[in-house]
Amino acid sequence: MSYTVEERGDLHSLTYRLFYKNADGKVVSPFHDIPMYADEGQNIFHVVIEVPRWTNAKMEISTTEPLNPVKQDVKKGKVRYVANVFPHKGYIWNYGAIPQTWEDPTHKDPDTGHVGDNDPIDVCEIGSKVCSRGEVIKVKVLGILAMIDEGETDWKVIVINVDDPEAKDLNNISDVKRLKPGYLDATVDWFRRYKVPDGKPENQFGFNGEFKDKDFAIETIKTTNKFWKALISQQAKPGELNCMNTTISPEDSPCHVSVDQAKAIIEKVCLLIFWFYCLKLSVCVVCL
Numbered sequence: 001m002s003y004t005v006e007e008r009g010d011l012h013s014l015t016y017r018l019f020y021k022n023a024d025g026k027v028v029s030p031f032h033d034i035p036m037y038a039d040e041g042q043n044i045f046h047v048v049i050e051v052p053r054w055t056n057a058k059m060e061i062s063t064t065e066p067l068n069p070v071k072q073d074v075k076k077g078k079v080r081y082v083a084n085v086f087p088h089k090g091y092i093w094n095y096g097a098i099p100q101t102w103e104d105p106t107h108k109d110p111d112t113g114h115v116g117d118n119d120p121i122d123v124c125e126i127g128s129k130v131c132s133r134g135e136v137i138k139v140k141v142l143g144i145l146a147m148i149d150e151g152e153t154d155w156k157v158i159v160i161n162v163d164d165p166e167a168k169d170l171n172n173i174s175d176v177k178r179l180k181p182g183y184l185d186a187t188v189d190w191f192r193r194y195k196v197p198d199g200k201p202e203n204q205f206g207f208n209g210e211f212k213d214k215d216f217a218i219e220t221i222k223t224t225n226k227f228w229k230a231l232i233s234q235q236a237k238p239g240e241l242n243c244m245n246t247t248i249s250p251e252d253s254p255c256h257v258s259v260d261q262a263k264a265i266i267e268k269v270c271l272l273i274f275w276f277y278c279l280k281l282s283v284c285v286v287c288l
Contacts, residue, residue, distance in 0.1 A: 005036065005134040008069075008270045012057060012079055015273050021264055022247075026263040029059050030136075031068040031120060031282035032232055034254075036100040038138040038226050043218055044162060046141050047123045049131040051095040056081040059133060061117060066244045066265045069136055083197035086189055094125040094137075097156045098157065101224035102231050103238075109153045110144075112206040115150040117242070121224045124156055124187060128166030128174065138162045143173025144217035146206030147191050153206070155224075156191065157217055158184075172214045184211055190242055218272040 001024045009015030020030045026280045028034060030048045033274040038044040050070055053111050058073040061132040065071075072079040082091065103116030125131065125139060139159035147154045158176065169179060176184055188209050192202050214219075227280045230236040232243055244265070250256040257265070 001035070001134040003028070003030075005070075007206075008266075009273065014074065014077075014079065016072055017062075017065075017270065017273065020069075020134075020136075024248055026259050027197065027266060029068045029069060029245050031063060032228075032243060032249040034122055034136060034183075036098055036221070036228075037122065042140075044138050044140055044220065045098055045159070047096045047098055047125060047137050047159060049094050049096040049133065049135045051091045051245065052133055053092065053094050053098075053130045054090045056084070056090040058082055060144070061120060064240045064242050066242055066269055067246075067262060068242060068244075073288055082194050085193050085197065086188070087188065092186060094127070094129075094131040094161075096123045096125065097121060098123055098177060098221060098224075100228050100232075101221060102228040103153060103155065103224055104227040104236065105152070106228075106236070107227065110148050112148060112153045114148055114151055114153045116155045116224075116227070117149060118239075119154075120228075121221060122154065122156050123159050125159050125161055125182065126180065127161040127166060129161065129164060131161075140167065140171070141214055141217045141221065142170055143211045143213055144220055145187065145191070145209075145211050148204040148206060150200075155220055156187075157221065158187075158211065173211045174213070174242040178220060184206055205211060 004021050006019045008017045020028050022028050034046050038046050059070055060073050061068050062071045094111040099119035101121040103119055105115050108115050139161055140157050141157060143158045145156040147156055160170050231238055232248055234254055244257055245253055245255060246257060246259060246262050248256055
């Protein structure tokens with residue numbers, strides 16, 4: 001299944017949104033409707049790329065908005081960017097998330113001793129290609145890092161695009177250590193310090209900052225998928241999360257909507273964002 005994106009609003013502004021459609025032209029949520037597996041038998045997963053390598057804009061799946069478009073994170077009314085922390089430039093991998101996963105904020109992880117961060121599980125794709133914002137790729141899992149962010153478990157899965165020239169040689173985290181010397185150390189360093197320029201303390205890590213292997217990573221992903229299934233069926237309390245979807249059966253998800261409803265919702269959301277942005281800037285729409 002292939003996916004396309006539709007941009008709305010202005011890039012690097014409060015209005016920017018990236019909505020998704022599947023190969024049939026049906027509007028879908030990148031959080032709920034894109035399957036976790038691209039090939040379950042081969043343990044190949046889908047990843048939604050939020051931030052291309054070397055860029056700084058903090059893009060993310062909006063878990064609280066209808067149909068969960070990708071948008072730029074906002075703090076104190078301004079769009080967010082990560083600082084360049086020497087010697088790194090922006091994000092040092094293609095950064096994204098695995099759909100149909102959720103780190104449950106009520107579940108204390110037995111390995112880290114901390115609850116989940118209320119988001120889909122994060123991914124660092126380490127191949128040679130710089131991906132496009134919003135691109136949906138197929139990856140194989142290599143390992144995982146347990147970051148502790150302000151008292152929450154925030155797993156970082158290390159993957160590689162199955163179409164990357166290096167993919168045939170990278171099959172586990174030990175291969176990354178051997179063939180990409182220094183890359184994993186740089187990854188820990190980046191995650192440890194990237195919030196320091198914003199006045200926050202360094203992040204901490206489970207397992208003393210050591211990466212766990214492929215098998216551990218896959219089991220962790222499967223656990224977050226179980227949490228997501230409880231979320232989408234409303235067995236778990238969603239809080240502010242928006243579970244609207246177009247492909248999960250109504251029997252399995254009370255938040256299912258039709259394609260026509262989804263299209264109407266997108267138009268309404270975009271209009272509301274536009275008006276809010278105009279009011280925020282105290283600009284008359286007629287003058288734009």
